[in-house]
Amino acid sequence: MASSRVILALLLAAAAVMASSAQLDEKFYSNSCPSVEAVVRKEMVRALGAAPSLAGPLLRMHFHDCFVRGCDGSVLLDSAGNSTAEKDATPNQTLRGFGFVERVKAAVEKACPGTVSCADVLALMARDAVWLSKGPFWAVPLGRRDGRVSIANETDQLPPPTANFTELTQMFAAKNLDLKDLVVLSAGHTIGTSHCFSFTDRLYNFTGLDNAHDIDPTLELQYMARLRSKCTSLQDNTTLVEMDPGSFKTFDLGYFKNVAKRRGLFHSDGELLTNGFTRAYVQRHAGGGYKDEFFADFAASMVKMGGVEVLTGSQGEIRKKCNVRAMHLLPQYSLIVARNLPWLRSRLRRGARLGVETVCRLMSRELELLLFLLALRASGEVVAGSAEAAAAAAAWPGLQVGFYHAKCPVAEDVVLGEMRMILEEDPTLAPSLLRMHYHDCFVQGCDGSIMLRSRSGKGERDATPNRSMRGYDAINRIKARLETVCPLTVSCADIIAMAARDAVYLSKGPWYDVETGRRDGDVSVAEYAENDLAPPDSNIVDVKTFFSVKSLNAKDIAVLFGCHSIGTSHCGAFQKRLYNFTGRMDQDPSLDAGYAAKLKKLCPPGHGHDHDHDGHGGAGGAAKVPMDPGSGFTFDLSYYRHVLATGGLFQSDGSLRDDPVTRGYVEKLANASSSSEYFADFAAAMVKMGRTDVLTGDLGAVRPTCDSLVD
Numbered sequence: 001m002a003s004s005r006v007i008l009a010l011l012l013a014a015a016a017v018m019a020s021s022a023q024l025d026e027k028f029y030s031n032s033c034p035s036v037e038a039v040v041r042k043e044m045v046r047a048l049g050a051a052p053s054l055a056g057p058l059l060r061m062h063f064h065d066c067f068v069r070g071c072d073g074s075v076l077l078d079s080a081g082n083s084t085a086e087k088d089a090t091p092n093q094t095l096r097g098f099g100f101v102e103r104v105k106a107a108v109e110k111a112c113p114g115t116v117s118c119a120d121v122l123a124l125m126a127r128d129a130v131w132l133s134k135g136p137f138w139a140v141p142l143g144r145r146d147g148r149v150s151i152a153n154e155t156d157q158l159p160p161p162t163a164n165f166t167e168l169t170q171m172f173a174a175k176n177l178d179l180k181d182l183v184v185l186s187a188g189h190t191i192g193t194s195h196c197f198s199f200t201d202r203l204y205n206f207t208g209l210d211n212a213h214d215i216d217p218t219l220e221l222q223y224m225a226r227l228r229s230k231c232t233s234l235q236d237n238t239t240l241v242e243m244d245p246g247s248f249k250t251f252d253l254g255y256f257k258n259v260a261k262r263r264g265l266f267h268s269d270g271e272l273l274t275n276g277f278t279r280a281y282v283q284r285h286a287g288g289g290y291k292d293e294f295f296a297d298f299a300a301s302m303v304k305m306g307g308v309e310v311l312t313g314s315q316g317e318i319r320k321k322c323n324v325r326a327m328h329l330l331p332q333y334s335l336i337v338a339r340n341l342p343w344l345r346s347r348l349r350r351g352a353r354l355g356v357e358t359v360c361r362l363m364s365r366e367l368e369l370l371l372f373l374l375a376l377r378a379s380g381e382v383v384a385g386s387a388e389a390a391a392a393a394a395a396w397p398g399l400q401v402g403f404y405h406a407k408c409p410v411a412e413d414v415v416l417g418e419m420r421m422i423l424e425e426d427p428t429l430a431p432s433l434l435r436m437h438y439h440d441c442f443v444q445g446c447d448g449s450i451m452l453r454s455r456s457g458k459g460e461r462d463a464t465p466n467r468s469m470r471g472y473d474a475i476n477r478i479k480a481r482l483e484t485v486c487p488l489t490v491s492c493a494d495i496i497a498m499a500a501r502d503a504v505y506l507s508k509g510p511w512y513d514v515e516t517g518r519r520d521g522d523v524s525v526a527e528y529a530e531n532d533l534a535p536p537d538s539n540i541v542d543v544k545t546f547f548s549v550k551s552l553n554a555k556d557i558a559v560l561f562g563c564h565s566i567g568t569s570h571c572g573a574f575q576k577r578l579y580n581f582t583g584r585m586d587q588d589p590s591l592d593a594g595y596a597a598k599l600k601k602l603c604p605p606g607h608g609h610d611h612d613h614d615g616h617g618g619a620g621g622a623a624k625v626p627m628d629p630g631s632g633f634t635f636d637l638s639y640y641r642h643v644l645a646t647g648g649l650f651q652s653d654g655s656l657r658d659d660p661v662t663r664g665y666v667e668k669l670a671n672a673s674s675s676s677e678y679f680a681d682f683a684a685a686m687v688k689m690g691r692t693d694v695l696t697g698d699l700g701a702v703r704p705t706c707d708s709l710v711d
Contacts, residue, residue, distance in 0.1 A: 024141035024307060028120075033112030036142075037124060043104045044128040046542065047531075052249045055129040056192020057096040062126035063188065063305070064092060065119070067175060068154050070309025072147030073118035076101060076322040078523060079152075089152035091160065094195055098323070099528035101125065102444075105322050106549040118322035119144035123306050130298075133191050135251025138299035141306065145316030148325050161198045161266035165274045175308045177301070183278040184301040187285075187294070189269060190255035191248060193240040196231030199266050203227055204234050218270045220262040227265075241265065253288050260286035321693075323523075398696045399515035403494075408486035412498060412514075418478045419502040427633055430503040431567025432470040437500035438560070438689070439466060440493070442550060443529045445693025447521030448492035451475060451706040454524060459710055463529035468570070472707060475499060479706045492706035493518035497690050504682075507566050509635030512683030515690060519700030524710045536573045540655035540662065550692050552685075554661035559685040561656060562669075562678065564649070565639035568624040568632060571603030574650050579605050590654050592646035599625065599649075625649065637678060640669040 029036045048055055065075040068086055075092065079085040086092055101118070104125060108116050120142045131137040159171045172182045202216035203224060215224060230241055242248035243265050244255050255264075259282050264270045272278040285294050317326040404411040423430055440450040443460055450460045451472060460466055475495055482490045494516045505511045534546040547557050577588040578600055587596055602623045626632035627649050628639045639648075644666055647654035656662040669678050 024143045024310060024312065026139045026141050028141075028143035029112070029116060033108070033115045035111050036108055036116050036120075039107050039111050040104055040121060040124045041128050043100075043107050043545070044125060044132060046545065047100055048129070048132045052133070053193065054097055054100065055133045055249070055251075056188075056243070058100075058122075058129040059126045059188050060192065061095055061097055061101070062122050063185070064095065064155075064158060065122060066305050066308045067158050067171075069147055069149065070311070071119050071123060071144055071306055072309070072311050072316060073122060073144075073319070073322060074147040074150040076118055076122070077150035077325065078323045083150075084152040085150035086152060086155055087150070089155040091155045091158045094198075096527065099525060099531040101322055102528070103531055103549060105319075107545075109320060110548060110551065114318055114320065116318070117144050117146045117316075118319050119146055119310070121322070127302070130191075130251050130302075133249060133251040135191075136295035136299045138303060141303060143310075143312050145311040145313070146319045146322075146326070147311060147316050159268060161194075161268050162201065163268045163271070165271040165278075168268060168271060175305070177305060177308075179275065179277050180281070180297070181301045181304060183272055183281045184294070184297045185305065186269065186272060187255045187298065189243040189265065190253075191251050192243050193248060194243055194265060196236040196239045196241060197234075199227070199241075200231050200234050200236065202267055203231065216267060216270070218262060218273075223261075223263040253285050253291055253294060256282050256285040256294075257288070399517045399691060399694060401513045401515055403516035404486075404490060408482070408489045410485060411482060411490050411494075411516075414482055414485060415478055415495060415498040416502050418474075418481055419499055419506060422474045422477065423503070423506050428568070429471050429474055430507045430633065431563070431627075433474060433496075433503040434500045434563050434566070436469060436471050436475070437496050438563070439469065439529070439533060440496055441689050441692045442546070443532045444521060444523065445695070446493050446497060446518055446690055447693070447695050447700060448496060448518070448703070448706060449521040449524040450529075451492050451496070452522070452524035452710040453707050454526075454710050456711050458526045459524040460526060460529045461524070463526040463533075465529055465533045465535070471499075475706050483704065488702050488704060490516075491518050491520045491700075491702045493520050493694070495706070501686070504563075504635055504686075507633060507635040510679035510683050512686065515687060517694075517696050519695040519697075520703045520706075521695060521700055522710065534652060536569075536650035536652050537576055538652045538655065540658040543652055543655060544659070550689070552689060554659060555665060555681070556685045556688060558656055558662040558665035559678070559681045560689065561653065562637075562639050562682060563635075564627040564653060565631065565635050565637075566633050567627050569627055569649060571623055571625065574599070574625075575603055575605075577651055578603065588647070588651065588654070590647045590657070595646040627653075637669050637672055637675050640666050644670040 061075060062071070064086075065071055065073060068074065075086045075095070076098065077085045077087065079088050087095065087098065101122060105116075105118055105121050108121055120140075123140050123142070123144070127138060127140050157171065157174070159168055163171070168182055169179065172178070177185070202219055204214060206214050206216045208214075227241065231239055244252075244258060245263075247254040255269075258264055259269050259272055262270065262273070264272070272282050284290060319326045419433075436450060437446070439460075440446055440448060443449065450466065450469075452459050452461070454462055461469060461472070475492065478495050478499060479490075479492060482495070494514075497516070497518065498514050501512060501514050532546070532549075534543050538546070543557055544554060547553070552560070577591055578596060579585060579587070581588040602625055628642055631638040642648060643653050643656055647657070656666050672678065
């Protein structure tokens with residue numbers, strides 16, 4: 001009893017400190033996560049270097065977050081059950097970058113687990129998006145907490161592109177933003193693009209007459225004609241148009257120049273000319289002589305907007321993944337988490353010696369959890385160490401070898417038997433099934449989401465890196481066989497993991513025990529795959545970044561790349577190395593000249609398809625090149641000899657020679673006389689990768705068919 005009172009007193013004191021720190025502070029993470037801004041900026045530099053068009057959407061996402069329930073990260077939450085979240089509401093269905101936000105958050109989590117909110121990550125990303133687009137830099141006040149509520153209907157607080165000036169001022173005033181904030185923040189439209197349907201009413205149906213003459217009279221005629229040539233009807237839902245023609249990737253004064261000439265894309269842009277104050281501001285900056293003044297104004301308005309209705313202190317939560325609430329499972333899993341009470345107590349005791357404020361900032365989630373559990377104990381509902389708590393612990397065992405021994409003891413035998421027949425029919429499927437497990441785990445974790453189909457063509461398997469993927473039918477075949485033996489028992493995620501192991505084994509590679517117990521996810525988004533999978537032309541810095549997000553280190557990279565010992569690739573995945581490495585029609589100097597000459601014979605210029613590799617058929621009859629010449633379908637050490645001697649097929653293969661850890665491993669295996677050490681390392685790395693962000697217990701589900709429709 002005494003120890004409980006001590007803990008409760010500490011918790012109440014901590015809560016008081018939390019409540020007293022309700023203000024945002026630019027140095028909020030200076031002690032708990034001093035590297036947060038550097039981590040975010042590193043990810044942003046890399047992403048916008050490859051895809052500068054992402055800057056506008058990330059800035060817009062922060063705006064949409066702050067205008068609905070305040071800047072609390074609620075725009076990032078996924079819909080759950082019968083509750084439709086903000087991101088699925090009509091105004092947000094064109095938002096892009098959710099997958100990239102998750103990637104940045106994962107990098108932050110690796111640096112400072114459970115410390116930085118998604119709301120703060122998004123605010124920092126928006127600032128860096130502007131700065132990296134040649135806009136202003138400003139200090140971002142931090143300390144926001146993440147909200148737990150996200151309701152689609154509440155997005156009616158977002159100013160629509162069709163809004164008139166009265167509507168705009170009312171919506172901004174509701175967030176304590178004034179006329180200056182309105183005109184300044186509207187200039188965020190200087191970067192980014194828009195779909196036609198956001199403004200085609202100005203071209204064809206301004207007053208509801210729906211004819212070619214029903215145009216917005218405030219729109220400059222030549223600009224209107226140009227827009228009509230791009231957006232040919234009210235029904236155009238796919239075409240994208242630059243919001244600031246000619247400089248839509250550069251944060252500058254071009255927006256004001258366009259608006260002043262009645263060439264603002266949206267009706268809301270044109271409405272800025274209907275008020276004396278906002279019109280004067282537009283005209284002052286349309287001349288281009290007050291860039292520094294505008295940049296200072298924009299920074300000030302962003303800070304002001306970033307403070308709208310924020311949650312601080314003990315309010316809200318800190319999410320580990322931005323699309324899922326951190327605490328929403330507590331009530332239904334109270335017995336399960338109860339088993340962690342002794343561990344949490346020990347952490348609190350260690351934290352108490354660091355000071356109460358440190359406990360608050362570093363352990364806010366554990367504090368909430370303990371408050372919840374202590375309340376349950378006080379009511380007699382949970383007793384730590386009770387039989388109920390032990391039973392609950394067994395109800396969520398996580399992954400383990402032999403998970404199906406009681407429920408489906410033949411599961412692994414069935415998978416191996418089917419795999420033998422599948423690879424006898426088509427040996428080239430082995431590398432594809434290994435690749436499928438890798439692609440599944442790197443996108444939202446090993447949850448089988450890569451198998452889900454999308455009517456709209458927006459699922460993971462529709463993403464560019466997965467368009468060449470083969471083996472879906474093989475997984476469905478194995479699943480169908482298991483369903484006849486053990487209905488609704490073995491998850492698709494586990495089938496993919498076991499099939500990958502068997503693909504390696506049947507290619508003369510190692511046998512290893514696969515931990516099972518994964519559950520299947522129900523979210524599959526192409527954009528996540530585009531953002532989370534390292535492309536074949538990655539350098540070693542990029543490769544290490546992609547892998548570190550999944551808690552995989554340099555040795556894991558060198559080991560797992562050894563899977564390129566089996567399989568083939570189409571030319572497009574490496575053609576840049578042969579003909580246009582730096583954009584000057586040149587060859588990758590790290591590529592062995594003799595090997596390059598052979599590749600050029602197989603792959604003349606323009607021959608092949610991007611990202612097509614790992615032993616598939618592909619489209620268009622492009623040549624297939626072995627990733628490991630002379631040993632294309634045998635899992636062995638020759639890949640490492642090939643990389644050391646020639647630079648490998650992909651730029652990412654050659655990049656292994658650019659890091660001391662990965663190079664050392666390549667050199668060791670290239671000169672090894674036995675594969676036993678590598679086989680043991682590969683088995684360990686595959687088990688480690690197979691634990692990535694898995695769903696277990698009552699999370700996720702076991703799908704009856706693996707290729708269910710997701711939309």
